[in-house]
Amino acid sequence: MPTLTKNIASWDEHCLSTDAQFGQDGISTEDKPKESLEWEICIDSLLKLLTEAHLLDEPRPNHTAITNALSWAVYLRKRFPVAPPTCIIPEPSGGIIVERRERLRNGPECICELTFSNDGEAERTDFYDGRVIQMEPVPARPEGRDS
């Protein structure tokens, strides 16, 4: 079964494992790609949601879900500057979904979906051509500890 890590600018499976450490990739300053402008928009949207979530209808994402999503977004922004989310949307049972969707050159669509629940849980679901190829819990925060 294909993984998402080949040929596409996606969120490398390795970086989302519990053992992943920020900054191990050793990318030099000269080699760093220019960050996509969408990252700033995404982070700003999540920051805004911290104070405006009450404007959404129930069930709305709570502070826990939003801060967990924000924590991961900040982490992924540094790790994947050219691969911002393509959608951030409330989860219909309470929580928030951060998603990156990419269509491969040969046609199939890949989706990496991070779901942050109001109860503090987080889950990653990877789709390839409409099928789930991976679905597993991830740490609520990228380094697995509360900030």
Next chain:
Amino acid sequence: MSTPAVNSSEALYRQIGPGGSPIYFDPARNPPVHQSRFLPTKSDTDGLSVIRRLFRSEIWAAYRAEQPAIRFRLARIHAHKVCEAARTLGFDSLLLAPSEDGLDMRFGEPLAHCVIAEINRTDYDNHTETRKRIKEWALAVTSLISNNDVLGPFSEPTEGDLYRPILHEEVGS
């Protein structure tokens, strides 16, 4: 009049609340309706709620007596496509079961609200393989929805708005 079984050729509506509006999206990539709108919520213990277009007009289909202040949009789908997507993904079948909601209690039979029994929160939470299949089904169904299939939002219905669509009279008894 009693409630007939759902016909495979019927059109159904799925309500999409304002919470279905993305906080951020890339217009070049975002589908009209996100797949998460077809996942069972915590209240969908008996199945995913849909409305039968045959028995409720659009303006009433986009209204919930329990949440009168919320302006819903409608995503239109067809029963046979919903069932076909499920079969492709390994469901044996989908049962579309009439199930009374607040407006059905007010206006009586035929019931417009029904549930897709296999797309329920209990199975979604407790069975990993079912959860995967439901996620795949939601993605498959939303891939069938074009911008033309998303209706509304609508204003709050009044007593002057027709509850049963005119086409109801064309249905064979």
